[in-house]
Amino acid sequence: MKKARRIGFLIFAILLFIVLVGLALWQVQRLQWKNELIEQSQHAVTAKPVTITDIEAGLEYGFNVNFLRARLTGHYRHDLERYIYRSNKSKPGYHIVTPFIEDKGYIVFVDRGWVPQAKRLPKDRPTSRTPKGKITITGVTRNHVTGYQIFLPEPDLSKNIWYWYDRPSLAHSLPAEVGKMPDGQQAVISSLFFQLEPNGEPAKGDVPKILPVTIKLTNNHLQYAITWFALAFILLVMTIYFMRVSKRQPEDDPK
Numbered sequence: 001m002k003k004a005r006r007i008g009f010l011i012f013a014i015l016l017f018i019v020l021v022g023l024a025l026w027q028v029q030r031l032q033w034k035n036e037l038i039e040q041s042q043h044a045v046t047a048k049p050v051t052i053t054d055i056e057a058g059l060e061y062g063f064n065v066n067f068l069r070a071r072l073t074g075h076y077r078h079d080l081e082r083y084i085y086r087s088n089k090s091k092p093g094y095h096i097v098t099p100f101i102e103d104k105g106y107i108v109f110v111d112r113g114w115v116p117q118a119k120r121l122p123k124d125r126p127t128s129r130t131p132k133g134k135i136t137i138t139g140v141t142r143n144h145v146t147g148y149q150i151f152l153p154e155p156d157l158s159k160n161i162w163y164w165y166d167r168p169s170l171a172h173s174l175p176a177e178v179g180k181m182p183d184g185q186q187a188v189i190s191s192l193f194f195q196l197e198p199n200g201e202p203a204k205g206d207v208p209k210i211l212p213v214t215i216k217l218t219n220n221h222l223q224y225a226i227t228w229f230a231l232a233f234i235l236l237v238m239t240i241y242f243m244r245v246s247k248r249q250p251e252d253d254p255k
Helices: 002-044 052-060 167-172 221-248
Strands: 069-076 082-088 091-102 106-116 135-142 188-196
Touching: 002 221, 052 069, 052 106, 052 188, 069 106, 082 106, 091 188, 106 135, 106 167, 167 188
Parallel strands: 106 188
Antiparallel strands: 069 091, 069 135, 082 091, 091 106, 135 188
């Protein structure tokens, strides 16, 4: 009877060991993928700017187009600016997000920078940058994917305040006639946000304050791989110990 239990335990331990090693190797692969992704993203934010058509084509074919340096030509709709609540160094404030009508037929939400809470409205920031007419701006694409939005408040539509970068909701808040092109076609709202880089728009002013582009990609795959390998090693040691101890014990008397 004990022999059957030993065999059963050994089979279970082998299967669990295979699973643990498999998880560890998967995390090693994920680590390599994440390192490559971080390297590509860091290179992209300093590379030659691409166009909005390059970005949209990349999206269509499934390429990663987050953190791409890009250049857009068109005009702002400052009258439709929206506000994303964010603190900066523990100071409450807002990111100014303004629709940009790109000449190639796209509406792009541009994060123009941060203002303190007291300067949210245009009338409260007389020294604000407010470029008019057709301009060219340079910045970085952002998808702002987050998993914690379910814990955040709903937007205050009466004040145009959002608590996360909810692109569908921001798009829905725009008037229907926004982005109507000279040929009568309606501009398409881009799937990505656009964050200005320093000196990314041709205007002078101290606000909104353009914050540096930071790439924050969580990379804990090495710790996970070490954990799974460690659990596999512990299981191996425990299995060897159990098999040795149980082998020394006498078999149950079948009578």
